[in-house]
Amino acid sequence: MRGFTHQLMALVLSVGAGAAMAGVDIQQWGASTGARVSFVETHALPIVDVQVDFSAGSAYAPADKSGLAGLTASLLDAGTQQRDENALADRFADLGARFGASAETDRATVTLRTLSNASEREAAIALLAEVMAQPAFPPAVVERERARAIAGLKEAQTQPGYLVERAFGEAVYGDHPYGRAASEASLAGLTRDDVVAFHRQHYTAAAAHVSVVGDLSRAQAEAVAEQLTRGLAAGQPPAALPAPALPAARVSRVSHPAAQSHILIGMPGLTRDDPDYYALVAGNYVLGGGGFVSRLMKEVREKRGYAYSVYSYFEPQRVAGPFRIGLQTRGQQADDAIAVVRETLQQFIDAGPTQEELDAAKGNIVNGFGLRLDSNAKLLGYVGVIGFYGLPADWLEQYPQAVSALTVEQVRDAFKRRVLPEHLVTVVVGGEGDQTAAVAPDAAKLR
Template identity: 35%
Template sequence: MRKMRLVSYFCRILIFCTLYPIFSVQALDKAQVGVGQSLNIKSWKTDSGSSVFFVNSQRLPMIDVMLDIDAGSRWDPSGLEGLASLVAGMLFKGHHSDGKIISEEEIGEFFVRNSIIRSVSTSRDKASISIRFLNEPEVIQKLGRFLQNVLSKPEFNESILARQKRRSLLALRESLTRPQQLALRNLWDKMYPDHPYGRSVTEQSLGNVSREEVQTFFRKFWTPERMTFSIVGDIEDRELESFLGNITNFQSKNSFSKFEEKLERQENFNYKKILPPVIFPLAETLMIDHPAEQSHIWIGAPMLARHQIEDIFPFFVANYILGGSGFGSRLTSEVREKRGLSYSVFSGFSLLKQKGPFFIGLQTGKQNTTVALKVVQETLTDFVNNGPDELELEKAKTGLIGGFALKLDSNKKVLMNLSQIAYYGLPLDYLDNWVDRIASVTKEDVKRVLRTYFVFENMQTVIVGN
């Protein structure tokens, strides 16, 4: 019977994947979301305090949900790095329902039986659960009740936790053999020496995670008021409100009643209510030996938070010109095309709740490390001091605007953008005005953000493989 359900599930997925490109192409007419079209985002709060952001889309008979929880790794207590990720990874490994335990296998069967696709991830800022399902009333009702139990009554089985910790340990050891991962790990540490953004999971921190710590973290951070729901799909408002009401109709502390008295008495000073501000350490260069054939060079510094939208749009343009556009960017021209020092060189930035980093990355032959680093530094210095010329500015704005429609050409992409608006508190018309905001960026705007945020005394450099 189980095999038959699996075959049925994968057949439905195959049909959906076959037809999806047709639906997507047909959806890109003027009546649908696109350049100059409004997303018409609706927002409200559930009775339990969760935030909801909804875009009604009838492109497909599907509903996409992104649940973002303010429970990312920045809340990991010192010495327990990796805890947030383990908590999120344990949620679909077993929970309580009607006096019995629903096992990991039964959870998997529920998703297969109802043709539901789900994934879980953890970043520095948040934990995220992504779910895609058919807009069938029966499926919606079942899923609402099911998720309420998952989010309110997880079991956190001791043996499964031990298995997850072993898997995380093996993944950590493997990652530490790769030069790029070594470089990024150390770059974050250098950029954020006194902030949780800079901490990374270690073998010791994984070993320190106990079932009680998992339960404590869950109780403190996986609460309805810390949850943000982003939804894109074909569903009526009233039905959606009922669905979300079912999911969030709980208080997480009720999940562990037999531990409650002990945990309420316990004062755990490891858990912070307010995170420290991002400081700007003085520039350093860290060199790490590695047997790789090439040197992996990374340069970076904290710069912008996600909510600083007045400066983000000029920054988009500046990054596009410097190294964010690939061929045609200044870094590619100077490092690859003129000197042949690297196959790939790029720039980018990560926008976070607090000041996220700007970075430059490249690989080069070990014998070229010093020369390549000098060329990158000179290119960056010239760009910061003098800004772009008019041709670069217009090409950058044209390129960014030309690619904007691709950000919204599927429900999944709309969901990812909606999730950014919802979780980071961006204006509801952020995407509606995106093209106009890029088009209005001037040369002086770019110069202003370059001179404001690029402080060379704070730029960190990590070289692995030298």
């Protein structure tokens, strides 16, 4: 579920190219407020899409306050110093504008879609600036959203899919910020003062990147960026996140009555600007990212029928985001399925793809991208990633050239150096509901 979604996201946001992208002109500059700005001018529709990314994801929350980043983002539309949450929602609706806010590992993201005519656009931008700079965080709403988060977590903890993701993050990253996850205790301990302090420290101009895509001029985009970040505290650039340590290979099992075993295998992998980026992403298409044409799918599903789906992907982040392989299978055959996955992976590490496989991967990656860029919002995703992570403005043009130039030797060399079996952790959740399932007696337990 989440694995397939992240596989697609990794391709959509990381591969980005194709001939259709060659003409995209991403203009970049620094606003007078200290924020960084990226802009693409396109007049195909009378729409302007705006995305403001802050270095305010879960990795920046204090170790004992996991869940704070997500709670803060969820409360941005709970009202401002000028209007309550209902009045705020009504005002966005009156303007025909759409607001969104979310937090992930590296960043918190605020989005706005508005009509491009001056009256609606200027009013919507002013409202977004108010939301970002002057959130009220009403005590009653903070309590309500915290209770909702705790209830959601309690429900999630009954699901093997959530449990395997959580245990995988802890096993791969340990005490690193990427390995932290909200608990009932950490959520219950969060206060309005925590939210206010986190917003004050991390929703700053110095930690912001503004992406603007749509029907406006460069001068108008400059005015938008200035208006959006003028009311923010100046702040300081975010502190560098530490590089994660490589874990020792081990198997961890989490009890759950599900008949299906949920399995994740992986280790810390890629940064966004990693020099092995192209070779690993292209090679991964052959290994497990290419759906039914991938090696893992052929070995695990087609030849042995162990799983309906099996996938692999790299999730590049500010520091080494995870490489993972995921599948679900009956509890009684979980160990056999894991053995096949490991054998298939080792063969790929040793020999790399065939020339035919690599050529097919190149063709799919380079030529299939135009279909994913048919709206301002999709293009905004690329622009946001490029700007937030400091990638070159012509990254979309560089990508097809780099992928097309890859050799089998380069892909094999990258996998040999970067995917290391002695550091791969394996997490298995569930399978007890399959009556003939056997749990290895020496398996490490995650509690």
